[in-house]
Amino acid sequence: MTHIDLYDTTLRDGTQREGISLSLDDKLKIAARLDAFGMDYIEGGWPGSNPKDVEFFQRAPALGLSHAKLAAFGSTRRKGVRPADDGNIQALIGARTPVVTLVGKSWELHVVEILETTVAENLAMIEESVAYCKAQGKEVIYDAEHFFDGYRASSAHAVATLEAAARGGADFIVLCDTNGGSLPWEIADAVAAVKGRLGDAGLGIHTHDDGGCAVANTLAAVRAGAVQVQGTVNGYGERVANANLCTIIPDLQLKMGYRCVSVDQLARLTDLSRYVAELANLTHDDHLPYVGTSAFAHKGGIHVAAMLKHADSYQHIDPTAVGNRRRSVVSELSGRGNLVDKIEQYNLNPESLDIAKVLDQIKQLEAQGFTFEGAEASVELMLRRTHPAYVPPFEMTDYWVMVQKRRGGRGTIVEATVKVRVGPQIMHTVAEGNGPVNALDTALRQALTGIFPQISSVRLEDYKVRILDGENNTAATTRVLIETRQGTRRWSTVGASPNIIDASWRALADSMEYALIH
Structure with missing residues (x-):
């Protein structure tokens, strides 16, 4: 099985989501959990941007990461300044991480209008910055910002920026859909073309979800030759979202035949997703693929009846593979099978309970305004109360x-x-x-x-x-x-x-x- 490197940027790109503000201790705890899960790279932050990230890199060695490589993120040198004299570059080196991730411009619009420099100078900024960090003994990952927008505007210029990074010695060259507006076939075509030009260079993919295609775009890039995927836990990130690693990882490993983590680590995916949501002080999204509480929940009576006969009839994977579980939801749409499934879950004896009575009661109560989808304790009590020997505690x-x-x-x-x-x-x-x-x-x-x-x-x-x-x-x-x-x-x-x-x-x-x- 081909291994795909996992590059997690929850601690940097993920914190750019509106409403997220991780404390220093939160970042350290998440980093430790990401390492235990099996992420290959953890991007800790931008050491030149704020005191919290500076202190994070000072304290990170005490975590004793056993698998993941820690990466410090920053931009290529400024125009007209040598890397040795550039404060941002020196902050990256000073972070003392084994990996440096450099972001540079791929789109001529950004080169001219945002950096206010020339194409030639931008190419020099990329090559010299990568070469300098390599000379300091760093593994260098080059993030080609706005690559796909730049490729559409001028494929020759966009590829030239990658070639500059390759000449500088970049270990990975990551194509970024920074504005999140590309479609899977555009991603696939561009990655295949770049692979043809760069040969053995390790390609990565970094996508955003503004067009709702971040996961699909990532998978398309892997099929076209990318060997590193960047993303965040739960898709947290700027604007709409980053590519969600909690969806990408099982898609790659369970559906596409790639290897990302061990079987045991994959079974911790749901716990990881909910742990990060808790530390981010966000309600975990019940409807996330694979890891959401509702990902394997079944409400329709026909569905539940079928699954009681064959578990695969209405689920695409075994939920335990990602640490989740199958649930049946009780509502006015339920059949007998929904309650039978619940009785098994509650370890009750179905022979001693009046299932038909409870089913009728649920339908009558929901017509009056009750809803039992999110009130499973009430359902269990209704079932228990039909047992002839049940005595309520009060x-x-x-x-x-x-x-x-x-x-x-x-x-x-x-x-x-x-x-x-x-x-x-x-x-x-x-x-x-x-x-x-x-x-x-x-x-x-x-x-x-x-x-x-x-x-x-x-x-x-x-x-x-x-x-x-x-x-x-x-x-x-x-x-x-x-x-x-x-x-x-x-x-x-x-x-x-x-x-x-x-x-x-x-x-x-x-x-x-x-x-x-x-």
Whole structure:
């Protein structure tokens, strides 16, 4: 199997995404995880651009990277300045990384209008910068910025810039679709033509997703001869996105027969994707190919019924190959198979449960505004409650919520009274909160904690409200989805009602019942 080198630029190009700002510690943690996953190159940043990147390269040796080579990124020398006198070049050398990645101009428009220099000077800037870094003992990767735009404008000039990098001794020459507007056949034709001109030079590809083709363009480039792919975890990057390595890697390895990482490393791909999203403080995209929570989720009853007979009937790979898992989604579109699959997942005995009753209940409740796709804890409780021997850990008998606005003094006061039955006991508690739901939650916890002390470690993580029929104004049905956590375990429950307090109470009560039965 031909090996394709993986060049990760999450720590540099990925941080150019709007809304991402990684701390220094975040960057170091991600670098360590990328190394363990099997990335061949990790681009740490631009050491001449900001103090954080300077310190990153100072601290990076302590990571003890076992596989990946660390790369420092920067531009070719300025016009009219020798590399030895160029501050940017010296910052790259001072970063003390084994690899230097130099970016230079391929498009005559940029040479003349942006750098305000001549074609001849730009060629000299490229060749001399590469040669100087090679003379300092560095592995040099040359990124040909805007190559495909430049190639369309003047193929002779664009290829001449690559030849300058080759003369300087570049180890890899990377063709960049910087504006992200190229199409796969354009990429393939250009890469094939360049390979014919440069011979044995190692070609790489760097694409952006402005036209929605970054992954396809990367795969087309590999088919045409590229042996290095650049991209980021989850596609994080400037404007729309960079090429998403979490899609490219399994495409190359599972579909195209190339080798990128070991089988065991590939099985950590989903964990890597979610880890980087967590450190970037971004919600992980459920619908990402391969690594998204929904990537192998099945909602239609016909689909699930077929998969229960043969797993490959509605999935293109075994999800465990990338560290993901198959899921069935329960909704009004479900058939019996969806619930049978869930029962297996929950380790319940289907013979003791009334599946038909729960299926009918789900369809009726979804017609009233409930949704169970994101509330699997509520589904599990519905199933368990049909078991003849099931005894709920508590039962709600009454609740009362009061909201008072007092002039002067304390302002708005919210108070909730809750009565719950635990076996023969009636627990009656009152609590204040900063709102009706918080007061209910606090009162319920107070009622249960004395008998079930483990409730004290249960945390309400998220509370989402959706108005379902806004045309009814304040009489509209409200859906409440509550996410709860205990340690590393998370679950979601749902309630719906024209009364937001009642909808919230149902979701809260289900959440606590689920916590107690587990």
